[in-house]
Amino acid sequence: MVTAIKEYRCKRCGAPLKITPETIVAICGYCGYPNWISHVEEQILIIPSLSRDEVKFSFKKRISEDFDLRKIKDKIKIVTVDGAYIPFYFYTVRAEAYYEGWRVETVAVKRGKRTILETRRKMVRDRICSTLKISILARRGAEDFSIKELTDYYRYANPETVDIMQIDWSKVKLPILKTEIPVDEADILARDKAMNIMREKAKSKVSELTKFICRAKILERSPLTLLPYWYVIYSYRGAQYRAAYAGWDRHLLTAQEPIMPYHRILYFIGSVAGCLISSLGMVFSHHISTLLLSLIIGGGISFYFGDRLVSDVRIERGV
Amino acid sequence: MKLKCSHCGGEFEVPEDVNIATCPYCGTTFEISTGKLESKHYFYPMIYDSNEAYETLKAILIRQFGIPSDFKEKVSLISRHLHYLPIYIFYVEGKAECEGTEILEAEYVAIPSMRILPIPIPAEYRFPIKGRVYFKPQMLKYGKFYSPQLKIEHLEKYAKARVYRRISGEVELACPKAEVTLNCKCEGLTHYPIWELQYVYAGFKLRGVVDAVSGEVFSAQYPMSTFHRGMAIGMSLSILASGMAIGWMIGQISSHPLIGIIGGIIPAVAGALHPLRKSAYKIQEYRSQTHGELMDESGTENVIKEGLKIVSLISNFNFKLQ
Numbered sequence: 001m002v003t004a005i006k007e008y009r010c011k012r013c014g015a016p017l018k019i020t021p022e023t024i025v026a027i028c029g030y031c032g033y034p035n036w037i038s039h040v041e042e043q044i045l046i047i048p049s050l051s052r053d054e055v056k057f058s059f060k061k062r063i064s065e066d067f068d069l070r071k072i073k074d075k076i077k078i079v080t081v082d083g084a085y086i087p088f089y090f091y092t093v094r095a096e097a098y099y100e101g102w103r104v105e106t107v108a109v110k111r112g113k114r115t116i117l118e119t120r121r122k123m124v125r126d127r128i129c130s131t132l133k134i135s136i137l138a139r140r141g142a143e144d145f146s147i148k149e150l151t152d153y154y155r156y157a158n159p160e161t162v163d164i165m166q167i168d169w170s171k172v173k174l175p176i177l178k179t180e181i182p183v184d185e186a187d188i189l190a191r192d193k194a195m196n197i198m199r200e201k202a203k204s205k206v207s208e209l210t211k212f213i214c215r216a217k218i219l220e221r222s223p224l225t226l227l228p229y230w231y232v233i234y235s236y237r238g239a240q241y242r243a244a245y246a247g248w249d250r251h252l253l254t255a256q257e258p259i260m261p262y263h264r265i266l267y268f269i270g271s272v273a274g275c276l277i278s279s280l281g282m283v284f285s286h287h288i289s290t291l292l293l294s295l296i297i298g299g300g301i302s303f304y305f306g307d308r309l310v311s312d313v314r315i316e317r318g319v
Numbered sequence: 320m321k322l323k324c325s326h327c328g329g330e331f332e333v334p335e336d337v338n339i340a341t342c343p344y345c346g347t348t349f350e351i352s353t354g355k356l357e358s359k360h361y362f363y364p365m366i367y368d369s370n371e372a373y374e375t376l377k378a379i380l381i382r383q384f385g386i387p388s389d390f391k392e393k394v395s396l397i398s399r400h401l402h403y404l405p406i407y408i409f410y411v412e413g414k415a416e417c418e419g420t421e422i423l424e425a426e427y428v429a430i431p432s433m434r435i436l437p438i439p440i441p442a443e444y445r446f447p448i449k450g451r452v453y454f455k456p457q458m459l460k461y462g463k464f465y466s467p468q469l470k471i472e473h474l475e476k477y478a479k480a481r482v483y484r485r486i487s488g489e490v491e492l493a494c495p496k497a498e499v500t501l502n503c504k505c506e507g508l509t510h511y512p513i514w515e516l517q518y519v520y521a522g523f524k525l526r527g528v529v530d531a532v533s534g535e536v537f538s539a540q541y542p543m544s545t546f547h548r549g550m551a552i553g554m555s556l557s558i559l560a561s562g563m564a565i566g567w568m569i570g571q572i573s574s575h576p577l578i579g580i581i582g583g584i585i586p587a588v589a590g591a592l593h594p595l596r597k598s599a600y601k602i603q604e605y606r607s608q609t610h611g612e613l614m615d616e617s618g619t620e621n622v623i624k625e626g627l628k629i630v631s632l633i634s635n636f637n638f639k640l641q
Contacts, residue, residue, distance in 0.1 A: 275561065310384045
């Protein structure tokens with residue numbers, strides 16, 4: 001959503017432009033001319049986006065094909081289709097970590113005729129090295145719906161980037177947002193993120209981490225990269241839901257969808273299945289640990305589906 | 320202490336121990352001792368007006384489980400208030416040297432500078448910067464501005480303490496004796512607009528809170544229809560009965576009847592909790608799930624107090640304030 005703070009007009013046709021204080025380039029809604037609002041010194045890469053109509057078409061296609069949505073497609077109305085170019089820095093970080101910690105292992109030991117489970121504590125010392133791909137959103141607090149999915153999908157799809165100076169402006173139909181994080185702060189955030197990932201890795205290898213040292217070195221930083229992001233707000237029976245798309249190929253990132261009565265029946269069955277799992281697990285387990293484990297798993301399943309049973313929205317993720 | 324605004328002439332009260340004041344009528348923010356305008360003062364222009372905010376709120380409420388089907392037609396807006404909350408944003412960087420490597424933690428921390436919040440907001444809310452502009456009083460038409468009520472030094476300490484809490488755990492694991500250096504940069508005071516909407520349905524007075532910049536609904540009350548409350552009780556009883564029946568059957572098959580029943584009934588209680596909670600109250604509250612729990616009205620002060628407690632605790636450690 002954009003708002004006009006100060007009246008700007010298109011340099012070519014004079015039509016009013018909709019801009020926020022952070023717009024780098026505003027595309028004239030009438031003639032399509034790119035108006036540079038603020039000066040940019042660094043190199044900027046951009047991924048050309050598909051048009052609003054193509055995103056809309058994609059959404060319409062989805063509601064006529066999706067298993068849940070096609071049954072209600074006549075009652076679905078598109079409220080808005082909007083988006084923006086979102087700035088990121090992409091890093092390759094080399095991280096080397098050394099850790100020490102206690103690992104608790106459960107081993108089966110034979111005592112005479114019976115096999116019993118024994119827990120043992122073992123000291124583990126190891127090194128882990130990883131080359132990590134890190135993305136830093138160059139805006140503060142803009143962690144909007146589906147931003148994580150957008151970067152994950154960008155890494156997976158690896159679409160071609162174009163220098164912003166060479167782009168065909170007649171195809172860029174989205175406002176471009178300025179960065180708010182200077183490069184040196186982004187570097188620190190990237191290294192911080194890499195170290196946190198390594199710590200989580202080390203933590204997953206032991207049950208108690210006692211020492212952790214990590215060295216993170218930036219191997220590569222991409223120029224500021226603008227990813228096109230679109231979202232569709234649609235209504236069904238007066239309630240609103242949102243679906244987010246990657247702008248370069250209309251890939252669905254995440255979508256909120258209405259919960260239908262048959263979903264609630266499935267959630268009810270899920271909740272009862274939790275009881276079944278726990279009960280079965282408990283009567284057939286021979287050890288207190290497996291007995292408790294089945295109770296926790298069954299209880300967790302039942303609790304989760306009980307919550308879903310009275311919730312308001314389902315989240316579907318793009319594959 | 321009583322102050323007079325240099326811009327509009329309005330008179331207002333501020334706490335004794337603060338050095339920056341905001342006029343509640345026009346938003347002008349100045350240093351109390353010198354009367355000089357605060358240079359790093361920003362605000363967010365409202366993007367969602369009260370009607371758009373109200374429509375968004377209704378669109379979210381209508382999809383809630385159990386809301387009466389005539390809610391949209393019969394609900395009416397009775398009051399709207401735009402609150403401009405004073406938010407300080409800090410960029411904090413924590414560093415420590417350990418065996419030739421650096422331990423790092425960096426975070427942007429946004430804290431409302433208020434002892435008591437006029438409206439509840441999520442504790443972990445990351446205020447967007449999108450749309451932040453330098454403050455100019457002539458840009459505003461309405462809204463209530465709140466003066467910063469907490470000392471900036473305290474807020475800064477809290478911001479540092481937050482990052483320190485994270486980095487100290489890491490230092491402890493790497494080199495327990497390493498010295499931590501914290502660098503804190505204040506990104507200025509920002510007044511952030513939030514809508515408080517009051518609406519009535521069938522005699523019930525309800526309240527909703529909506530972010531006027533992003534349009535996100537933080538919280539909103541809604542009524543449950545009697546039919547759906549009954550249905551929710553039915554659901555929870557059915558889960559309990561099914562759990563017990565399954566447990567009993569499995570118990571009979573396996574010759575451990577008691578364990579079977581326990582195994583069936585405990586998860587059933589867990590599953591029945593949510594539907595039961597829905598049926599218990601006529602007035603329910605929708606809460607945004609994205610930014611943590613809601614801080615209640617007295618939240619900030621507690622948060623700050625907790626932060627200062629951490630500061631006093633960690634002052635025994637190697638903690639260098641810069």
